[in-house]
Amino acid sequence: MSKKKYTVCKVDEVRPGQQKIVQLDKFSVGVFNIGGEYHALLNVCPHRGAALCEGPVCGTTQPTDQREFIYCQENALVRCAWHGWEFDIKSGEFLVDPSIKAKTFPVSVEADEVFVHI
Numbered sequence: 841m842s843k844k845k846y847t848v849c850k851v852d853e854v855r856p857g858q859q860k861i862v863q864l865d866k867f868s869v870g871v872f873n874i875g876g877e878y879h880a881l882l883n884v885c886p887h888r889g890a891a892l893c894e895g896p897v898c899g900t901t902q903p904t905d906q907r908e909f910i911y912c913q914e915n916a917l918v919r920c921a922w923h924g925w926e927f928d929i930k931s932g933e934f935l936v937d938p939s940i941k942a943k944t945f946p947v948s949v950e951a952d953e954v955f956v957h958i
């Protein structure tokens with residue numbers, strides 16, 4: 841089955857660390873800019889169905905082998921507003937259990953426009 845291509849924004853409309861939520865046919869989709877790369881997630885949290893992409897874009901803390909925690913993955917995660925689950929925006933994976941994934945969509949950029957393929 842071929843995918844349909846939707847224009848979602850101009851490249852300068854969603855700055856690094858920001859997101860935009862768009863309605864594409866029956867799907868609400870979050871478009872994110874991570875350091876100049878665009879990614880898209882279905883705006884539905886796999887936990888209990890909240891509007892995942894309306895949560896804050898953030899990083900997280902992770903342990904090091906030096907018995908300390910560091911802040912990392914800044915602007916590469918979205919945190920669901922309902923219960924705080926954090927998802928990797930690129931892969932859709934829930935950080936605690938990567939077998940749980942938010943739905944991702946391919947994104948392309950042509951000239952100054954960003955497209956999502958559904």
Ligand code: FES
Nearest residue numbers: 885887888920923
């Ligand atoms: S609905 Fe998203 S973390 Fe619970």
